[in-house]
Amino acid sequence: MTWSHPTLIDAADKLAADPIATVDSWWFTTKLHTDEAIYWVKIHTMAMQGTCHSTVSLLQEPDGHSSTKQTTESLDTVTLPGAPLDARTSILTISGDLDELQISGATDTASVQLTLQREEPVLYNGGSGLFPLFGGMNGQYALPGLTTSGTVTVDGTTHQIGGRTWFDRQWGTPGSEPSRTTWLGLDLGAGRYLSIWDTVGDGTSWLTELKADGTHTLTRAHRTEQASGHWQLTAPSLDASLTITHRGLPDSHDGLYAGICTVIGTLQGQPIAGHGYTDVFA
Template sequence: MTTTRPTLIDAAEGLTPTSPDNTDSWWFCAKLQEEDRVFWVKIHTMTMQGVCHSTVALLEEGDGHHSGKYSAEAVADVKVSADSLHVQTSLLTVSGDLDQLELSGATDAASIRLTLRREAPVLYNGGGGVFPFFGGTTGQYALPGLTASGTVTIEGTTHHVSGRTWLDRQWVSGITQPPRFTWLGLDLGAGRYLSVWDSVGDGTSWLTQLTDDGSHLIAPARRTDHDGRWTLTVPALDASLEVSHQALSSAEGAYTGACHVTGTLAGEDITGHGFTDIIG
């Protein structure tokens, strides 16, 4: 799958690490099912200032399992390939290319193994994949509709799961201000995806919409809070979306949530799911 649109980055080459001076992030979140059981997964690895940060988190909907684990290791003590995507830390392994990826990770009570296959175009944030970021620059694109299959093992019981995964690939250079943002990645079905940024903190947002033919639309949006639930309004899409979220992983200054979405888009009722990251 390729796009003929002009972009500022090469997504295939962009999977590999950029520079030791940059922050490099590979962020995966998934919604998985085994019959009527629903699991949410986060597997994230990031290199920054000589340290490799790793997070693995697992949440079963309802009153099910919830566990997570975090590590910070010197880059010299982990495996990070310089010319391909292959990162191996004490908690996780991430490898593959733009069309197929392999993930594994573990908490103290659970383990995850997934194969991901791409069937949708690349989402280039901002249309070109590069935009200003807290006094510096970020490159960012997503593989938002990866088909996932594999296993989730909890305290010795293995579940064979399938579902969808969002990969967010980002690298950051030259920032002069501490990052502080709310981000949403929403899968609205029928090949429609939204990547939403609020870097102001008051709900003023902008988004990139990707559709199944590879088209991109950049538009303003507004996010308002209602007792912990959000309403996202996007006039350009004739959209009003209600977004609820529950914690998938949480640490000081960082929160990742699993999202349920309902509402209207272009005059149609829709349901979907997604993820949120809140930093700062």
């Protein structure tokens, strides 16, 4: 499938590592399911300041397995994505192209092997795929609704799974401003996705909406924290009011809250429900 949308980047070309980027990131978080359980899995690798940081994290619901593994390795000891795409670190692999990707990763007690297939348009953050961030320039696009199949192995038992994955590709040159951020990626079903940025810290946000036909809408939004600690997101131009319940993945640590979300509310005046992901850098 092809969709026509004017951008400042070529998503297929930008799958590969950017030799001039200060930060280069390939981020996957997925909601997987069997008949009895839900598995949330995060696989992420990022080159920054001469090193490669990798994360594999898994959370089973309800009340199941939780594990994570993180590594910091020299760029000389890993393979970062080139063309064709082929990334390898000591705990994960990423390969494929814009239409089909294979990813795998392992903690000390769990592993995943997944195939991701794209059937929907690319989400270009900011509409063009490039936008200023913290005084620098940031490139970012997402494949937010990848159809996912494969296996999850936990404590020696392998499960066949299916689900959906959000892939975020990011690169850029950071500026001198504080990198305080709350980001949300919401999968609201029917080919509708929201990528939301709060870089001020007071809930003032901007979002990019992607529809199934490839239409992008950029608009303002506001996020408020409820007494429960969860969030209410409003976007007047989309007639949207969303309640976002979130909980942390096991790779959260000082300075980073990595979370998974459940979403209910209204969009364009209609009831809607979905799920999503969040990264909060304090």
